[in-house]
Amino acid sequence: MAATAANRRVILKDYVEGYPREEHMEVLPGAEVPLRLAGDDPPGSVLVRNLYLSCDPYMRPKMSRPLRESYTAAFTPGSVITGYGVARVLDSSDPRLAPGDLVWGITGWEDYSVVKPPATAFLAKISHGGEGGGVPLSYYTGILGMPGLTAYVGFHEICAPKKGETVFVSAASGAVGQLVGQFARLAGCHVVGSAGSKEKVELLKTKFGFHDAFNYKEEPDLAAALKRCFPEGIDIYFENVGGAMLDAVLLNMRVHGRIAVCGFISQYNLREGEKDAVRNLSAVIGKRLRMQGFIEPDHKHLYPQYEAWVLPYIRDGTIAYVEDVAEGLESAPKALIGLFHGRNVGKQLVRIADDE
Amino acid sequence: MAATAANRRVILKDYVEGYPREEHMEVLPGAEVPLRLAGDDPPGSVLVRNLYLSCDPYMRPKMSRPLRESYTAAFTPGSVITGYGVARVLDSSDPRLAPGDLVWGITGWEDYSVVKPPATAFLAKISHGGEGGGVPLSYYTGILGMPGLTAYVGFHEICAPKKGETVFVSAASGAVGQLVGQFARLAGCHVVGSAGSKEKVELLKTKFGFHDAFNYKEEPDLAAALKRCFPEGIDIYFENVGGAMLDAVLLNMRVHGRIAVCGFISQYNLREGEKDAVRNLSAVIGKRLRMQGFIEPDHKHLYPQYEAWVLPYIRDGTIAYVEDVAEGLESAPKALIGLFHGRNVGKQLVRIADDE
Numbered sequence: 252m253a254a255t256a257a258n259r260r261v262i263l264k265d266y267v268e269g270y271p272r273e274e275h276m277e278v279l280p281g282a283e284v285p286l287r288l289a290g291d292d293p294p295g296s297v298l299v300r301n302l303y304l305s306c307d308p309y310m311r312p313k314m315s316r317p318l319r320e321s322y323t324a325a326f327t328p329g330s331v332i333t334g335y336g337v338a339r340v341l342d343s344s345d346p347r348l349a350p351g352d353l354v355w356g357i358t359g360w361e362d363y364s365v366v367k368p369p370a371t372a373f374l375a376k377i378s379h380g381g382e383g384g385g386v387p388l389s390y391y392t393g394i395l396g397m398p399g400l401t402a403y404v405g406f407h408e409i410c411a412p413k414k415g416e417t418v419f420v421s422a423a424s425g426a427v428g429q430l431v432g433q434f435a436r437l438a439g440c441h442v443v444g445s446a447g448s449k450e451k452v453e454l455l456k457t458k459f460g461f462h463d464a465f466n467y468k469e470e471p472d473l474a475a476a477l478k479r480c481f482p483e484g485i486d487i488y489f490e491n492v493g494g495a496m497l498d499a500v501l502l503n504m505r506v507h508g509r510i511a512v513c514g515f516i517s518q519y520n521l522r523e524g525e526k527d528a529v530r531n532l533s534a535v536i537g538k539r540l541r542m543q544g545f546i547e548p549d550h551k552h553l554y555p556q557y558e559a560w561v562l563p564y565i566r567d568g569t570i571a572y573v574e575d576v577a578e579g580l581e582s583a584p585k586a587l588i589g590l591f592h593g594r595n596v597g598k599q600l601v602r603i604a605d606d607e
Numbered sequence: 608m609a610a611t612a613a614n615r616r617v618i619l620k621d622y623v624e625g626y627p628r629e630e631h632m633e634v635l636p637g638a639e640v641p642l643r644l645a646g647d648d649p650p651g652s653v654l655v656r657n658l659y660l661s662c663d664p665y666m667r668p669k670m671s672r673p674l675r676e677s678y679t680a681a682f683t684p685g686s687v688i689t690g691y692g693v694a695r696v697l698d699s700s701d702p703r704l705a706p707g708d709l710v711w712g713i714t715g716w717e718d719y720s721v722v723k724p725p726a727t728a729f730l731a732k733i734s735h736g737g738e739g740g741g742v743p744l745s746y747y748t749g750i751l752g753m754p755g756l757t758a759y760v761g762f763h764e765i766c767a768p769k770k771g772e773t774v775f776v777s778a779a780s781g782a783v784g785q786l787v788g789q790f791a792r793l794a795g796c797h798v799v800g801s802a803g804s805k806e807k808v809e810l811l812k813t814k815f816g817f818h819d820a821f822n823y824k825e826e827p828d829l830a831a832a833l834k835r836c837f838p839e840g841i842d843i844y845f846e847n848v849g850g851a852m853l854d855a856v857l858l859n860m861r862v863h864g865r866i867a868v869c870g871f872i873s874q875y876n877l878r879e880g881e882k883d884a885v886r887n888l889s890a891v892i893g894k895r896l897r898m899q900g901f902i903e904p905d906h907k908h909l910y911p912q913y914e915a916w917v918l919p920y921i922r923d924g925t926i927a928y929v930e931d932v933a934e935g936l937e938s939a940p941k942a943l944i945g946l947f948h949g950r951n952v953g954k955q956l957v958r959i960a961d962d963e
Contacts, residue, residue: 312893493888493889497888512888512891512892513892514892515888515889515892518889526886526887526889527886528884528885528886529884529885529886529888530882530883530884530885531882532849532853532868532871532885533849533871533874533882534900535868535898535899535900536868536869536870536871536900536901536902537668537900537902538900539899539900539901539902539905540899540900541897541898541899541900542891542897542898542899543891543895543896543897543898544890544891544892544893544894544895544896544897545892545895546892546893546895549895
């Protein structure tokens, strides 16, 4: 292995208002970096070769100028974008990890990253992926990574589904939605999804086993579409989009319904003051609804339980997972931007190196 | 006792749009009614003499033309308005109740009511009120009635407060709010309330022991007022008003905060399409908030536990309860309407007869 290598990096050039565009980011050409930890890297640091990068909706709020405190710090203009990824350890002073280990967790949008404490706490060793593991390594950006645990926690822990209940999932072909739909079907629920194209709607009904699905862009009245799909109402709503869809759902919830609030992707690119109005919240009282927000990092302790539960379903084909893989670090900005226009079909990720 | 008596009745004349006015209701002069159950009253019926009527915000949505299913049926134009009250049993074919018993529950806005099954299930025998009981009978429209159980369930069950947490209560001098504030103080929380007049704000700080309070009508920026009162944020919001206050609260909630959604009184008199927009719901995700709607009838089983807990506090003066008592059935429409203009100071009720 060479003592140095060229490290390309994707940086955020400036804070974003509205929809992100390619010129908000820049792919810097490779600068030589050492392939060993340096003397001034703090104890516990880990040097990795990044293999897959994950494009996730939560990254958009981090691109905005920070207006107020948030659970997730904004990106810093001029610095490398960070996000979930899959990587191979090249050097490590973290006793949990050794050179050659595969890991998933928060890393940088670059060829090589030095992950330093406390961020190393989010690096998890991969036991089942890649050759011999029987599942694609890339799944650790999706079904076996943050989106997988998000779907599991949001559906099973937050929504507490019962057999026979009705479930609605928005952004249903996305990284998280496609899993919630399949988990709901496995739980004996009646599940309907919405997505933004004919192709995605077909995928929901054929590949993911949703009982029904609709293209929200072709529905002039979302509340009427939901009424058509759920004549008796919705017990569980897995919320990925917010805005007008949430308002329509509120009118169609059943008594004692639960709403797991995972994301508001329809709102992330709107400027302050442009956010969609929600006007039907009084349904929360009359229908005794529980709306609960959650984020995956609060539930990391459930990962081993989730992984043990989901792996057999992946291996025997009970659960499918559709990925949309962009090739090469240079394509990462465009892939991320595509999320906010619904261009991806399935989980969006970027492959930046073969698993050498 | 005479075999018949004059029965005055308050009817809803027509469905209400916007704010209710006195002409929406009518007090009909007394028609002679028998003071015994009649042969065609179904088994289990109870004839009562109404003593106190309760004016509660939830009655307003029942005055609107029913647009969609609701947990609470709309009133019927031309019929007697129903609501919570305190009454004495005159005749009963319900084995739980005997003539002379005092009861609280759903009755009519009239001198005498025949309560029929299944509504009789909501009639509860009063054990501690009136002469000898040591607490005013009228309290069974408030602290010992529906508002009391509402405050208890919403605060203790839905919000699960911990000592040292911060609590915000809107409509804080009302029938429910004044109790939530005192329960929060007893739970070792730091509690702040909002109300709509200087007099009410003083009451919060002096009589009810709120640590701080503000007049929302004098605050040009509700979010800034909350930031001033809660520099570290709000752990628990007891929601009685909705609309702009909810939007301001969302910006000031702390991570893992809880919002018990009890009422949206600011919205009840707005027409469809006029409802206030809520635009800050994305805080539910980032702050992992739980918003939960509830209504008191779902929690009736907790009443004995609540009554046993609260009675000693009433008797030893630890908990105060302020009532706003209108005199006579004729004043009932005006008293109810006053709720929606904040004219009441404390729990609004109507005394329609001495406890004969």
